[in-house]
Amino acid sequence: MSIQWTLIAGVMYVELAVTIFLLIPIISPQRWHSIFKSRFLRSIGNMSHIYFKVFLGVLSLFFLDAIREMRKYSYELSEQQRGDHGYHLDAEMQAHMRLFRAQRNFYISGFSLFLWVVLQRLMTLISNLAVAMAEGHAALKQAKTASETAAQLLKQDKADKEEDQQKEANVSNEIKELKEDKRRLEAERDAALKQAEAVSREYDRMLEEHAKLQEQMKKASGAEESKKDD
Incomplete structure (x- = not known):
């Protein structure tokens, strides 16, 4: 195997190992996300789209070259078998x-490109x-906080209603007392x-x-004066 195809095969094995490693359920997606967002990978990720396209283009070229060689050698083999002249077993x-080899390179480059x-x-x-x-955890926390706030508001509203009812009852009792006081004062x-x-x-x-007594006293005094005159 030539050097370039050995490198392509190594790339395929590395891609296969990384893919299997990424599919391991032990490591959570949050852990992978933190790894992807690390300083080293983030410095590489700034140009990742260029690296991806360049390497994709290289693998595509090797894949097309493997197809070309596979078709070439298939055509040569078919021409040898169709020919009228005899050919040796070594040539076949x-x-x-x-x-x-062309088919092997085709599968290697194809799997590398696919992976x-x-x-x-x-x-x-x-x-x-x-x-x-x-975001889901944040939304759940926010919903929990909103639910707790709503429960507190409902509790406060209930307490306010009870307080209002108590105030209404107190006002009603005061009105009754005032009415009773009014009736008592009216009676008094x-x-x-x-x-x-x-x-x-x-x-x-x-x-x-008193007026009668005064008149009687006047009459009595008049009678006494008349007796003295006589």
Whole structure:
């Protein structure tokens, strides 16, 4: 195997190992997201889209070259088999060997290209999942806080209603007491008026009696004076 295809095979093995490692359920998406957002990977990630496209282009070139060689050696082998002249077994074995190498390179480059795209997509999905989980936890905390706040508000509203009801009951009791005081004062007023009328009538009667007594005294004194004159 030539050097370039050895490198492509090594890349394929590395991609396969990283893909399997990313699929291990022991490591949470949040941990992977923190690793992806580390300072080292973030410095690399600033140019990751360029690296991805360049490496994708290189793998695509190797993949197309493998297809070209596979078609070339397949055509040569078919031409040898169709030819009228005889050919040796060694030539046929060499043709099959070259075709086998071309097919091997085709599968290596194809799997490398496929795993490179899958790896990139998998890392993106893990990062998005970690962000979604973080947002979900934040939303749950916010909803819990809002629920606690709503419960406190309901409790406060209930306490305010009870306080208002107590105030209404106190006001109603005060109104009842005021009404009772009013009735009591009205009764006392009526009794005082009746007593004042009785006193007034008694006073008038006493005045009349006093006037009568004065008249009687005047008559008596007039009679005495008339007797003295006689």
